[in-house]
Structures are given as structure tokens and as C-alpha cells.
Amino acid sequence: MTDENAPGERAPDGRSTGERPSDDPLAWELLDSEVAYSCPGFDVRRERVRLPDGTETDFDYLAEPESVVVLPFTPDGDVVVIEEWRQPVRRVNRSLPVGGTEPDDGDLAAAARRELREETGHEADGVELLTSVEPANGVANSVLHFFVARGCTPTAEQQLDADESIRVDTTTFEALRDHVASREIRDARTTLGVLYYEAFGD
Structure with missing residues (x-):
């Protein structure tokens, strides 16, 4: 085309x-x-x-449109994660909530809130930008905007796309970091978000 x-x-x-x-x-x-x-x-x-x-x-x-990656913390300090089938690698992928921006999003923070709500059913008290990266700028114009979301509680219903198969879970940040270190988590967006937050987050 x-x-x-x-x-x-x-x-x-x-x-x-x-x-x-x-x-x-x-x-x-x-x-x-x-x-x-x-x-x-x-x-x-x-x-x-x-x-x-x-x-x-x-x-x-x-x-592709710019995307948002959300590191969502519950009021108790746990992290909301998702498990989703990824067809290209033929396995369930454990990751942070991720999704593309949409024309109706007022700004990137609104996109992060929407993706969190749609994929996990959680809503945040507040979100803040962590960093933005171009993950593969030799072959794609992709931009990932990483957000930290705090005070996330399950107050909404999941609104999944037709091709999304997602299970929601919570874990500690320390366990998530350990899974990255042991290569149990291979998702690049989650790996970068966790390690960037550990190095530069508050």
C-alpha cells in the first residue's frame, strides 16, 4: 500500500x-x-x-505512534504487572503495562493513565514522567515514554483490545528487579523501566 x-x-x-x-x-x-x-x-x-x-x-x-510504559505502584508499594501472550516469541511475557498513544489523549500523562486503566483495571492518584527513549532508532521511529504511577488501586474494569490476552498480578519492586537480574524477565521495556527507576528514580 x-x-x-x-x-x-x-x-x-x-x-x-x-x-x-x-x-x-x-x-x-x-x-x-x-x-x-x-x-x-x-x-x-x-x-x-x-x-x-x-x-x-x-x-x-x-x-508507529509514540508509546507509554507505566511503572505502577500500589499504595502499599507493590508493583502492578501484567502477563500477556506475545505471538512473535510464542510465550507469556511478564511486563509493565505498555501501549500506544491515541489521538484523544490530552497529553502523555493522560495516555499513561488510560493504558494503566485499560490493561490492568487500576487507576492512579498521580503519574510523573521518568524518561523517554528511542529503543531502536536504526530501524524504527518508535519513542517510549516511561511514567511512574503512584497510589494505583483496582477501581475500573479492564478494557482490552481484541488481540490482547492479559492477566494482572502484583509483586514487590525488589522481586521484579531480581527477575530482571536473573533474566526471567526478557521484555526490554520492563527491563529498562525497572533499571532506570532503580538508578534515577526517587
Whole structure:
């Protein structure tokens, strides 16, 4: 599938075709941009670019909405986690609640609250941004925004998507950290969230 992104229109990063993102001599010039393949959740975008040596080539990457990752603490200090079937790796994945932002989200904090509520049925007294990262910026434009949620209590119903199979559990932060250290948890978003919070959280 392709779109009608003719030269001069805006690419996902806001650039017009024919425009460099910066004056850095390493920058590539964007010549054209189109969606090569689209499915629920992400697109594969194909861009025609000119390299610094003048060579023209195609570059494909995964394009998706920004996502939020929530580290939710209950009033007692436990962590709300989810267990979800992950088809690409054919196993149940133990992780923090994660989800993409949506157009109706007022801001990133609202997206974090919504994802927490939809995936776990918990609502938070407050949420605060922990950090934002680009987890695979050589092959995707993905951005993950990590939030700490506090005072999380089960006051709502889960609202799962049709392709979500999720079980909710709680654990201590220490146990979660130990599961990361022992490689029982292999989910990269959970690993990063736990270790970043341990290093830089309050």
C-alpha cells in the first residue's frame, strides 16, 4: 500500500522532501516518502534519500505512534504487572503495562493513565514522567515514554483490545528487579523501566 506523499509534502518527522534535518554533514536528504505496508499498530515506511556522498537509495523503517510504559505502584508499594501472550516469541511475557498513544489523549500523562486503566483495571492518584527513549532508532521511529504511577488501586474494569490476552498480578519492586537480574524477565521495556527507576528514580 502506498500513500500520495508527493515531493514537497511533510514526512513523519515534519520535514519537507528535499530538506535536510540539519546542517550536519552526516545528514541524509529526504527525496520522497511513502507507506510501503500498513497494518493495525504500525506502518512500514519507504523513503528515497540522498546520502552525503550523493548516492540515492531507498530506506525502509517501521513507523508507529509514540508509546507509554507505566511503572505502577500500589499504595502499599507493590508493583502492578501484567502477563500477556506475545505471538512473535510464542510465550507469556511478564511486563509493565505498555501501549500506544491515541489521538484523544490530552497529553502523555493522560495516555499513561488510560493504558494503566485499560490493561490492568487500576487507576492512579498521580503519574510523573521518568524518561523517554528511542529503543531502536536504526530501524524504527518508535519513542517510549516511561511514567511512574503512584497510589494505583483496582477501581475500573479492564478494557482490552481484541488481540490482547492479559492477566494482572502484583509483586514487590525488589522481586521484579531480581527477575530482571536473573533474566526471567526478557521484555526490554520492563527491563529498562525497572533499571532506570532503580538508578534515577526517587
